[in-house]
Amino acid sequence: MSKTISENVICTFCASGCDDLEITHNGRDISSARNGCAISVSRFTSTKQSRISRPLLRTKERLRETTYLKAIDRAARILNNARYPVLYGWSQTSSEAISKGIELAELVGGIIDNTTTSCHGPTILGVQDVGEATCTLGEVRHSADLVIYWGCNPIHSHPHHTTRFTIFSKGRFRKTRKDRKLVVVDVRRTDTAKLADRFIQIQPNTDYELLTALRAALKGEEIEQDSVAGVPLETVEELADMMADCEFGALFFGLGLTMSAGKHRNTEAALALVRDLNYVTKFAIIPMRGWFNVRGANEVSTWQTGYPYAVDLTQGYPRFNPGDTSAIDAFTRGEPDAALVVASDPVSHFPKAAARNLLGVPIVSVDPKRTPTTEASEVVIPSAIIGIETAGTIYRIDGVALEARKVIHPPPGIRSDVEILDAIIKRVKALRGRR
Amino acid sequence: MADLVLAPVRQFKIPVTADCISPDFIAGKSLREIELTEIWEGNRRVKLGSLFKVHGEMGSTPKDCLIRITGNVSSVRGIGYRMTAGAIEVDGDAGMYLGERMRGGSVVVTGNAGSWLGTQMRDGRIEIKGNAGDSVGGSVRGGTKGMRGGTITIHGECGTEAGAWMRNGTIRIKGNCDLYAGIHMKNGTIVLEKGSAGRVGAHMTNGRIIVLGNMGGVLPSFQFEEIRQTAKAGDEKIPGPFYVFSGDVNEEGQGRLFARVADNSDLKWNERYLEK
Amino acid sequence: MPELLIRNGRVFDPLNGIAGEKMDIAVRNGRIVEKVSGKARSLNVSGFTVMPGGVDIHSHIAGSKANGARMMRPEDHSKDPERKTKYTRCGVGHTIPSVFTTGYRYARMGYTTVFEPATPPLKTRHTHEELNDIPIIDKGCFTLFGNNWFVMEYVKQGRIEELAAYVAWMLEATKGYAIKIVNPGGIEAWRWGRNVRGLDDTVPNFDVTPRQIVQALCQVNSLLNLPHAVHVHPNALAEPGNYQTTIDTMDCVKHVQATNHPTIHVTHVQFTGRKGWSWADVRSGAPEIADYVNTHDHVSIDPGQLIFTNVTWMTADGPAMFALFKLAKTKWLNVDVESETGAGVVCATYKKSNYVNAIQWGIALELALLVKNPWKIFLTTDHPNGGPFTSYPRVISWLVSKEARKKLLDKINKTARRRLDLPGIDREYTLNEIATITRAATAKSLGLESKGHLGQGADADIAVYNIDPSKVDLSRDYKSVRKAFSRAVFTIKGGRIVVKNGEVVRSVQGRTFWTKPVVSEGAMRAVTSDLESKFDDYYSVRMANYPIHEQYLAASEMITTKAGV
């Protein structure tokens, strides 16, 4: 087959939404990927690695190959019989598939939770208390003369972030590195910190204290402690002044805030700090969302149910209360009796106590590739890779929706998440005697 | 007072939502009616009688009703929802949302209680002999209305955010308390008899928090005021002396933290601000 | 699709001059026809009022800021859950309902077409995702242009024809329906935490004025023959004394050559119709504005009626929202969208006892009652800014009944009551006028030829209300009027019965209307090459990934116009 180059391809790894990739392929295989970061290249050139080629069903303790029809039937029966099923994952699939997932959750009466729950869920809880002053990434590129990375390491997690949107990008009002200051706050001197004009190293679990002190300093309140979070008071005040004196500031933060002591209160403090800064200058805050459509999972879930994640539909209407209706809490307490996992690997990533209870229930997994979760499943349904083998809508970090496209064909016979979920929905309806 | 006894027929694994377990709902009903009341077990509607053995009798008004639950109901949510009078006793552990929006009467649990105990409570009394979860006396997600009155006493340990968005009433915790007691507190009193993991009173605008153990440090948004010999909690005068802080200055708050001097040597540095 | 015959109703069809006559309406294949066969299903609606399905011209129901507000306000949802039924999906109310609930609640009120009035172009794919998911109703969205870099640069250079071609390109790229302007130039100033002060303040870095932006886009509207007027939210929103800016904004385009419809629609005037110098002496500017509207044919307005309740403010007007946040001190969401626009969301509660709130409530009602011609003013609450759209029946009761107004007037802030003209206004709307401001006039203003009337060929979107005009005294029985408009006896959408006795009995997929102005190939080529040269500099998205394909719309309804460029 002849070689084709697809241009302006949208990367489906992290949520930066790089949309300038050039992919060389023959319709079946990708031979090279240009313009992307190292992770992106790895993603596009490794589509055939570790693939699941056929649906699998567990019989006599072993996963054996089966047909889509039988796998979907078994999946539908497991979910239909469950009294407290959890439908989890959703950050590495399309918005169209997420929409089907919510329909299925409503139909079977389950909890639908996405991986936000263990990434920026606390950020959303913070927003629910104070709001959020934010902007799209292009605004930062055009306007920001102060960029802060706090508890995140984009050189590793979002490798093109600095070149496309912040210090190394070219905007309308800020042209070069010299036009911008970079401050990094972290517990390690990360590779991002090495680029900083100012690196502020703090002790683990003290982000909250530092954020609180910055808010107080900004208000001109006297801080009575000599140091906060291991940072001398002069430095705290200097940083507060730097933030207040910039023309347009942008604070990017990562899981350093959401996963350490304080969680949603850390993010609340950061959101409140940036809100307060807008009384004296212009400032925006943007969480560094991870997976390419984790934001989409929040958006779809919110417009359909009112709530961004951890939505309990067991009683026929949406309820939301992370800690109660969130997947990890439910599994830690041992409540669910079945799980559907779409494009995620909770067996690997859940803390041990939650993973143990997950392993105790029948799991239906939908994934292109083998993972510890697919290995532990009752039913495994292989799927096409979004943005490479099938198209779909995805949401960037800043909520800009993009239409990720199909570049090559999926392996023979492999179906998309949308098709698979739709088939499960139809089968559940049939089992319930409804059209 | 008439006793109604509910005995769980087994250990529930799947969450049960039974906000009908309250004196207001059962008052004047027959045992049969109670047994036939539908509640949620996971995604199924089931009869209360299929999960609980029901016996005893009902009073004709809520205030004449005592509900005794014998056994572990840690998976049962919403017990005592909106109750206005009467009493509930749980001999065992109780689940989440116990006493949510409670307006009167009393709830006593001999074991532990789950999170969101006494959410948006307005009046009445809750006593937990064991430990309690997170967000005791708090608000619903995104809301700003916590507990508005009544008293909650926890004999054991307590999770994070006790008294979040609290507007009035009293919370007393006898065991250790996790982070953020009294966060966003607007008024009322919290007494931590043992100690706290810290960040007490974050975002508070008013009210008082009295800590008899170690407070876990003080946030930079609080200012040291003075040393006081006693702290008032309602009618009670608690002997100190106490370091007194005011804040949260980030919220232009007028709240007060009382940290007992004897247990907070890590706050001794504040004494340098005392006028000689 | 079965044929339908809706028999013996009292029909209000202002576009066809029918005001309460007893007649039958025949429906075949989703359209209204002269007659149907004997096999048609017959609905006897004797003693009921029949109107075309409601058409809402301005309601924030979809897109990134509505969803941002939903995400921020779980406390708003948890008090108003909607259970799933045999026919409907579950969801939540209240001020910003989830999408399924939005469609159902509109349909239950007899509304069948709703326009989302402000979509940031870069985020419009999101808007369409939500519009696709809103069941039953037809819809569309207005694309924001008032702070767009390309627009401001073309205006500065005086290149009106290129600007027209650019607007045509953008409407097609975003599948938008009309030109929307929000605080022209002010949102660009908000980039630096500032705002523009009025029509003649210069936009930082762009050297153009709001006046020039409004005038140019109105000229473009005319050049492109767009179906709707330019839909404008003026500068100085919510500021005391802003009524003059509103009148100046209308007046600055009176000489723009009109097409067959008004040049400019000024929206939610309650927020921009304020006299006075400070919050303490805010007065109603409604009489002056109504006077202007009454004497000029190039304008139409909608009041954005305030309801005393908990609301969510949302607008593209970032600086105005921040100013209001500083007063409300609740939660504040701000989202600036690169090179284009912004958005702000704040939660608030309107109180009867609050002087300013009471004045706002009065301004909106005064406007509705003082503008004489019902074809120039449309019913809105600027959902959810003035109140949720589910309050329309209540607003209708105020319009048809002086008694209903008086009852509430007695409860509002006394100073406000004294300072309003409202107590002295006796006008009461007729049912025909209500039909005008809720469907006929809005459909006409939008240029939707198949909507807002019951003539042959119209879409069979029909609402039947439990009001017998021959028996009911609207003024006295305003409570039953309110109840009737809350729960339609029947709502028929595209020839199918979707609501029966106020409950949804069927869900259908509504269409999305958008406009494609056909400009000359040369003009399009020129603007495309201009865009190509600047796109990567202005956006963080490639030009190739920017346009929304027609297949993206679940049910696309393209309106083409013949442009003069």
Added chain:
Amino acid sequence: MSRIEVTVISGRSLSQARSRELGKFSDEYARSVAICELDPEDMKELDSIDGQNVRVTTDFGEVIVRAVTSKQAPHRRVAFVPYGPWASMLFDPATHASGMPTLKGVKATVEKAADAKIATLQEITHMKAE
């Protein structure tokens, strides 16, 4: 010293993300994820060398991983274990009513365990199931 007290954090790394695309069961994945990055000074104190196995223990579990001298130092007394099956053995499932377990900032000890074997993914799953 053969053991040190640290605060352990998990997080993303470039090689973790790249190798994930090759497959969770690939050697590359295990090589880049079953590690613990330590500050050079802490390495010295622990008397460990690059590539030697260590045992990381918290209140919630323990795991054997390969010690690696951090290139993103200094971070005294902070140990970094990339997200993944091995890291997840160490963290607190309590979410404090947030839905989010504590995946950063947990007290731990790191001790030399040169002869201990790094568990395979299958073994990790088995350990979790117990």
